[in-house]
Amino acid sequence: MTRQDCIALDAADPLRVHRLQFALPDNLIYLDGNSLGALPHVVVERLHATLSQQWGTDLIRGWNRHWIDLPTVVGEKIAPIIGAAPGQVICADSTSVNLFKLLAAALQLNPGRTVILSQDDNFPTDLYMAQGLSALVGEARCELRQVPEAQLLNSLNADTAVLLLTQVNFRNGRCHDLQALTAAAHRAGALVLWDLSHSAGAMPIHLDSWHVDLAVGCGYKFLNGGPGAPAYVYVAARHQAAVIQPLTGWMGHAAPFDFDQDYAPGAGMLRFLCGTPSILGLSALDAALDLWADIDLEQVRLKSQQLGQLFIALVAAEPTLGVLDLLSPAVADSRGSQVCYEHQAGYAMVQALAEAGVIADFRAPNILRFGFSPLYTQFVDVWDTVVQLTSLVSNGTYQQPRFQQRGLVT
Amino acid sequence: MTRQDCIALDAADPLRVHRLQFALPDNLIYLDGNSLGALPHVVVERLHATLSQQWGTDLIRGWNRHWIDLPTVVGEKIAPIIGAAPGQVICADSTSVNLFKLLAAALQLNPGRTVILSQDDNFPTDLYMAQGLSALVGEARCELRQVPEAQLLNSLNADTAVLLLTQVNFRNGRCHDLQALTAAAHRAGALVLWDLSHSAGAMPIHLDSWHVDLAVGCGYKFLNGGPGAPAYVYVAARHQAAVIQPLTGWMGHAAPFDFDQDYAPGAGMLRFLCGTPSILGLSALDAALDLWADIDLEQVRLKSQQLGQLFIALVAAEPTLGVLDLLSPAVADSRGSQVCYEHQAGYAMVQALAEAGVIADFRAPNILRFGFSPLYTQFVDVWDTVVQLTSLVSNGTYQQPRFQQRGLVT
Numbered sequence: 097m098t099r100q101d102c103i104a105l106d107a108a109d110p111l112r113v114h115r116l117q118f119a120l121p122d123n124l125i126y127l128d129g130n131s132l133g134a135l136p137h138v139v140v141e142r143l144h145a146t147l148s149q150q151w152g153t154d155l156i157r158g159w160n161r162h163w164i165d166l167p168t169v170v171g172e173k174i175a176p177i178i179g180a181a182p183g184q185v186i187c188a189d190s191t192s193v194n195l196f197k198l199l200a201a202a203l204q205l206n207p208g209r210t211v212i213l214s215q216d217d218n219f220p221t222d223l224y225m226a227q228g229l230s231a232l233v234g235e236a237r238c239e240l241r242q243v244p245e246a247q248l249l250n251s252l253n254a255d256t257a258v259l260l261l262t263q264v265n266f267r268n269g270r271c272h273d274l275q276a277l278t279a280a281a282h283r284a285g286a287l288v289l290w291d292l293s294h295s296a297g298a299m300p301i302h303l304d305s306w307h308v309d310l311a312v313g314c315g316y317k318f319l320n321g322g323p324g325a326p327a328y329v330y331v332a333a334r335h336q337a338a339v340i341q342p343l344t345g346w347m348g349h350a351a352p353f354d355f356d357q358d359y360a361p362g363a364g365m366l367r368f369l370c371g372t373p374s375i376l377g378l379s380a381l382d383a384a385l386d387l388w389a390d391i392d393l394e395q396v397r398l399k400s401q402q403l404g405q406l407f408i409a410l411v412a413a414e415p416t417l418g419v420l421d422l423l424s425p426a427v428a429d430s431r432g433s434q435v436c437y438e439h440q441a442g443y444a445m446v447q448a449l450a451e452a453g454v455i456a457d458f459r460a461p462n463i464l465r466f467g468f469s470p471l472y473t474q475f476v477d478v479w480d481t482v483v484q485l486t487s488l489v490s491n492g493t494y495q496q497p498r499f500q501q502r503g504l505v506t
Numbered sequence: 507m508t509r510q511d512c513i514a515l516d517a518a519d520p521l522r523v524h525r526l527q528f529a530l531p532d533n534l535i536y537l538d539g540n541s542l543g544a545l546p547h548v549v550v551e552r553l554h555a556t557l558s559q560q561w562g563t564d565l566i567r568g569w570n571r572h573w574i575d576l577p578t579v580v581g582e583k584i585a586p587i588i589g590a591a592p593g594q595v596i597c598a599d600s601t602s603v604n605l606f607k608l609l610a611a612a613l614q615l616n617p618g619r620t621v622i623l624s625q626d627d628n629f630p631t632d633l634y635m636a637q638g639l640s641a642l643v644g645e646a647r648c649e650l651r652q653v654p655e656a657q658l659l660n661s662l663n664a665d666t667a668v669l670l671l672t673q674v675n676f677r678n679g680r681c682h683d684l685q686a687l688t689a690a691a692h693r694a695g696a697l698v699l700w701d702l703s704h705s706a707g708a709m710p711i712h713l714d715s716w717h718v719d720l721a722v723g724c725g726y727k728f729l730n731g732g733p734g735a736p737a738y739v740y741v742a743a744r745h746q747a748a749v750i751q752p753l754t755g756w757m758g759h760a761a762p763f764d765f766d767q768d769y770a771p772g773a774g775m776l777r778f779l780c781g782t783p784s785i786l787g788l789s790a791l792d793a794a795l796d797l798w799a800d801i802d803l804e805q806v807r808l809k810s811q812q813l814g815q816l817f818i819a820l821v822a823a824e825p826t827l828g829v830l831d832l833l834s835p836a837v838a839d840s841r842g843s844q845v846c847y848e849h850q851a852g853y854a855m856v857q858a859l860a861e862a863g864v865i866a867d868f869r870a871p872n873i874l875r876f877g878f879s880p881l882y883t884q885f886v887d888v889w890d891t892v893v894q895l896t897s898l899v900s901n902g903t904y905q906q907p908r909f910q911q912r913g914l915v916t
Contacts, residue, residue, distance in 0.1 A: 119562040128566045135562040143553055143786070151732055152529040152545040156538045156865060163733055190781025192755030193603060200642060216767055221756035221781060224769040228754030232610060233643055242767060267765070314782070322561055323573055323785035344638030345602030346631035354870055355677070357626055357652060359634040371600025371631060372724070375733035376553070376786040455565060460764055 097410070102475040111399055114471040117387055118320075125454045125477045125484075130294060130434050130467030133320030133384075142383035146376060158375075166378045167326075167347075167369055173385040174319070174328050177393065178292060178311065179302035184330055186365035187315070187381065188373055189343075191293055191327040194312040195225040195260075197341035197368060198329065202258035202287050202310060203238055205335055209257035213286070216242040219266050222291055226260060245270075248277070252284035258310075259286050263301075264294035264432030267459050269424035271295070271432045275306040282307065293317060293327075298400055298433035298470070300393040303330055310335070318433070318469060319388075321381030329368045336364055345370030387471070399470040401428035403478055404435050407466060410482040411437070416490050417482070423463060434467040445485075445494040452484045507820070512885040521809055524881040527797055528730075535864045535887045535894075539879030540704060540844050543730030543794075552793035556786060568785075576788045577736075577757075577779055583795040584729070584738050587803065588702060588721065589712035594740055596775035597725070597791065598783055599753075601703055601737040604722040605635040605670075607751035607778060608739065612668035612697050612720060613648055615745055619667035623696070626652040629676045632701055636670060655680075658687070662694035668720075669696050673711075674704035674842030677869050679834035681705065681842045685716040692717065703727060703737075708810055708843035708880070710803040713740055720745070728843070728879060731791030739778045746774055755780030797881070809880040811838035813888055814845050817876060820892040821847070826900050827892070833873060844877040855895075855904040862894045 106112060118134040120126060126134060150158045170187035178185070188194065199212060212226045226240040243251045252259065259281040264271045278288045287309040292301060297318025303311055309332050315325030331339055340361060346352045347369040350360040361367035405428055411417045420437040439445060439462060446458040457465040466481065488494050516522060528544040530536060536544060560568045580597035588595070598604065609622060622636045636650040653661045662669065669691040674681045688698045697719040702711060707728025713721055719742050725735030741749055750771060756762045757779040760770040771777035815838055821827045830847040849855060849872060856868040867875040876891065898904050 119558065121563050121565075124565075126565055132561075132566045132568070134565065135557060140557050140562075143557060147545060147550050147553060147732075148529070151542075152550075153531050155531075155534075155536055155544065156542045156867065157860075158542070158733060189599070189603065190755065190783075192757075192781030193599065193753065196753055219756075220759070220762075220765050220767065220769075223767055224754045224756055224759065227769045228752045231750075231754075232752035316782070322557075323568060324782045324788070326784065327781070340641075342638045342642035343603065343606055344634045344641075345600065346629075346634055347602075349630070349634065352630075355630050357630065357633055359630075359637045371602030371737070372726070372734045373600070374736065374784040374787040376790055377784040378734070380786055450567075455567070457566065 099476065099479050102479040105475040109399065109475070110395055111470055114387065114391070115474070118472045120472060123453055125481055127454065127456045127466045127468065127473065127477070127481060129469030129473070130298070130317055131457055132323060133317055133469065134472055135322070136320055136384045136387055138383045138386060139322065139380045142379055143376065146379040163375050166375065166382060167373055168365070170326070170378055170382045170385065171328055171365065173382065173388070174296070177301070177319070177388055178296050178313070178330065179300070179304055179306070180330055181304055181333070183364055184333055185328055186368050187326050187328045187378060188369050189327060191291065191312050191314045192221045192225050193343065193370070194327050194329045195222055195291070196229060197343050198289050198310045198312060199226055199229050199258065199260065200342045201331070201339050202289055204340055205338060206257040206287055209255055209286070210237055210239055211255040212238065212240045212258055212260050213248070213251055213256045214240065214242055214260040215245045215248060217245070217265060217267060218242070218260065219262050219291060219293070222260060222262060249280055252281055252286055254285065256281070256284055256286040258289050260289045262291040262294060266294055267463060268436050269432045269434040271430055274301070274308070278306055278308055295432055297396070299397040304332070308332065315381045319381065320384040322377070322384070324377065325381045326374060326377045329365065331365065331368065341368060343370040347372060396470045400433040400468050403468040403470070403473055403475065404428055404431060404433070406475060407435050407478045407482065410479065414482065414486050416486050419489060420464070433469070434465055436466070437464045438462050439464060441494050445488065448488045448494040449484060452488065454481050454484050509886065509889050512889040515885040519809065519885070520805060521880055524797065524801070525884070528882045530882060533863055535891055537876045537878065537883065537887070537891060538865050538867045539883070540708070540727055540877030541867055542733060543727055543879065544882055545732070546730055546794045546797055548793045548796060549732065549790045552789055553786065556789040573785050576785065576792060577783055578775070580736070580788055580792045580795065581738055581775065583792065583798070584706070587711070587729070587798055588706050588723070588740065589710070589714055589716070590740055591714055591743070593774055594743055595738055596778050597736050597738045597788060598779050599737060601701065601722050601724045602631045602635050603753065603780070604737050604739045605632055605701070606639060607753050608699050608720045608722060609636055609639050609668065609670065611741070611749050611751045612699055614750055615748060616667040616697055619665055619696070620647055620649055621665040622648065622650045622668055622670050623658070623661055623666045624650065624652055624670040625655045625658060627655070627675060627677060628652070628670065629672050629701060629703070632670055632672060659690055662691055662696055664695065666691070666694055666696040668699050670699045672701040672704060676704055677873060678846050679842045679844040681840055684711070684718070688716055688718055705842055709807040714742070718742065725791045729791065730794040730797070732787070732794070734787065735791045736784060736787045739775065741775065741778065751778060753780040757782060806880045810843040810878050813878040813880065813883055813885065814838055814841060814843070816885060817845050817888045817892065820889065824892065824896050826896050829899060830874070843879070844875055846876070847874045848872050849874060851904050855898065858898045858904040859894060862898065864891050864894050
């Protein structure tokens, strides 16, 4: 394998045209789209229209003309990306807020059971929101059990109301067998609530055919909706007649503009809305999602795996990089769209890489995280990253300790 | 009073320069800034920078360079508008979500008391969020009592944990005596939670000196932050050491990027953050708030009252408009920055006004609502609106019934 081979792979890549749809800085390799997706050009155009025309000119009339149905419109654009038939996805609030809605809903849908089962290295906000719900309603009604991944199956029992998992682990990139775990939870009488933030848009997901009950996910990673983009909620159609959720804001009311004194849940997914949604955020995500209309997620997954396997192979072939310990699964099928290594100087290495024009990410205490976004990451980016990494490890230019306590690393 | 007199009032208006800071369509009179504030020019510039430079170029580095402190920065810009010393306001989520946080916090701060006391025509989402909390934790721990305004004082008792009110009524424009009601609640041992959505930016508010405990408000009315702008939370400093809230998302953690498994609340107001905030929404509001740096809120209130009194006087002086019943208080001190009339054909009248280039608002079943935003509403706008209203009432051009069920009216 040579750099020229990588350039040839890029030239033959059926997804290569999509890179042109993004605003990517010159002379920068961006391997952190799994944390914040890059800016699609269409978002700039759309926000210009949302500001100047919709808000500036239409003013309050913008609600009827453009905005009132956006949470549904955006949800329906996300639905095919996660394998959901229409009427089951709506876009609203943050992933954290949506976790609270669905955890409370799961407990209500599965009466007599009180345990939320999760794994101890789930993404923190998933655990925190369950902890907050438990503290509010009391442990007797809602108890979070956080167990190591290996104990998940054995921990499913007659107390388990809902199994709460993130499909791809944020720290090490491990990818759960979503279908098998869903089936196991169902055999134990539990519901499942999947957080798709680190997987949606990076691989095919089939929520409906895998009989998933509930799911959430964010809009700002592989969906490229921008920093703090609104998140989404999936509730399988079979649960919608019975489901309620506690954040009963006016936008989820059956007739919000009747201004009734008593809450009455809106039909279907509308009841998962809460307050007035961020129209700027929804507009950006709505535009970004149009990129997915003609994209084959099997092709996305294939390229994601090829990028990852190339990265692992190139690192393994470079003796200088033997100091890095592969943390992610080496087998592509067990991995999301990121490859992680451990090194005690991981933080300084990621900083030094950024100075050399390669944006990767760091997770405490010692993890270097490289994310691949198949819509815009190139094979030659992988090659060049390994060259830069080799150079800085050889030269020892990473050894400055520059850790900062609050805030992201890069 | 003549149209020329109104033009003279505008020429002498010390706030007149601010109108130039907004993008207002030609040939349109906008009297609905109390529902959605107009677009400040600086927001367009700021969003361009947020998109192209901060997101597009800085990518994930945008979090450290621009975004991680925005909820605090924006909160501190709102603080002087509502009379709060630093360290007590943070910007996050929607008003509805923030109501849930603070209602739960109030119950926890006032143990042994279980009643949320509110008025039956409070803004619906305030009631709905209390109903949702009550349904989640059970009536034994949280009961919402909705009483008519006249019964509020008599209903404060030893069960009242918190008095939940909106300062200015969305439907009729009545303005509570916030200071007196706060004192009355405190005498009864209750806390207060004020919703400032319909008053902040329209009149001076002194949360600290009026000893308010808790407050929320939205960013998209008189603060001009755009459709669905993020909302804010105020917690008096004296409560901050003891307060907790149940929506314990990762952004409110003491060290979010340590990715600990257990939630630990951030210092001060940081614990009122939940999930990843909408950066596009925060950026727009942040820019819009810069307009307030040199604005005297006493002057804003004075002009707001002058506009309202002029409107009432002109309507009263026009015999044709005797068919309209004034719903708002005639006394300016008892009113927010809106004037409302009742008429059985109110919906059709507001529609006909919009077709004539005057955007007002309608509230079911029969209320015409005229809002005055002192930063950009002119005295001549009031004159011209009454002329248009007189014309359409005289001609009977409003009699088409065109009511629509879901969505706003205009």
